[in-house]
Amino acid sequence: MRHFSRLFSVMAGPRPVVCSGPSGVGKSTLLKKLMKEYEGVFGFSISHTTRKPRPGEQNGIDYHYVTRDVMQAGIDKGDFIESVQSKNLICLLDIDMQGVKNIKKTDLNPMFISIQPPSMEILEKRLRGRKTESEESLQKRLQTAKIEMEFSKEPGAFDVIIINDNLDDAYAKLKDALKEEIDKVKKVSS
Numbered sequence: 001m002r003h004f005s006r007l008f009s010v011m012a013g014p015r016p017v018v019c020s021g022p023s024g025v026g027k028s029t030l031l032k033k034l035m036k037e038y039e040g041v042f043g044f045s046i047s048h049t050t051r052k053p054r055p056g057e058q059n060g061i062d063y064h065y066v067t068r069d070v071m072q073a074g075i076d077k078g079d080f081i082e083s084v085q086s087k088n089l090i091c092l093l094d095i096d097m098q099g100v101k102n103i104k105k106t107d108l109n110p111m112f113i114s115i116q117p118p119s120m121e122i123l124e125k126r127l128r129g130r131k132t133e134s135e136e137s138l139q140k141r142l143q144t145a146k147i148e149m150e151f152s153k154e155p156g157a158f159d160v161i162i163i164n165d166n167l168d169d170a171y172a173k174l175k176d177a178l179k180e181e182i183d184k185v186k187k188v189s190s
């Protein structure tokens with residue numbers, strides 16, 4: 001029995017990972033570090049995002065810019081997640097609260113990780129420091145952040161909560177949460 005369940009989990013591929021959290025909390029910073037350290041382990045380095053490219057970002061390199069409809073259709077069908085999984089790669093998704101709710105309706109069973117700021121004041125400071133937002137979009141993001149933080153408190157919303165205070169500490173916690181899946185991928189590949 002153990003043999004079969006192991007075989008099945010290998011055949012299904014590694015469990016996808018969903019990272020979510022308010023804009024400016026440091027998701028891209030953390031995920032880029034992870035991709036760099038574990039080349040060939042994660043199959044989906046760039047997030048599908050519906051926001052407009054920032055100066056210096058290139059479609060398909062930093063992010064895939066897609067319309068909300070296209071992204072929704074892809075997620076609903078489980079297309080890109082399953083194709084990544086079948087290649088023995090961890091599908092890493094950086095998505096917003098709505099995306100998290102949508103994926104919860106599928107049977108993809110990802111690990112849900114919430115990246116959170118130490119405080120709203122620090123989140124605001126990071127967003128301002130990034131110098132990518134107008135005052136209006138900054139206020140909108142902070143408003144959305146409050147709703148996202150409330151959602152993250154709902155029981156069962158996330159499997160793991162990581163406070164991104166000190167970057168190295170948060171990164172260590174992220175690696176720790178993913179250790180088992182990373183080891184599985186490496187074992188199958190070797």
Ligand SMILES: Nc1ncnc2c1ncn2[C@@H]1O[C@H](COP(=O)(O)OP(=O)(O)OP(=O)(O)O)[C@@H](O)[C@H]1O
Nearest residue numbers: 022023024025026027028029126130164165166167
């Ligand atoms: N632990 C940290 N301490 C201080 N600054 C940080 C930390 N983590 C990230 N930052 C900085 O905060 C800013 C926002 O980070 P980042 O762009 O990674 O956020 P994000 O969550 O990916 O945002 P978005 O969802 O808008 O893409 C960046 O300028 C980044 O360098």
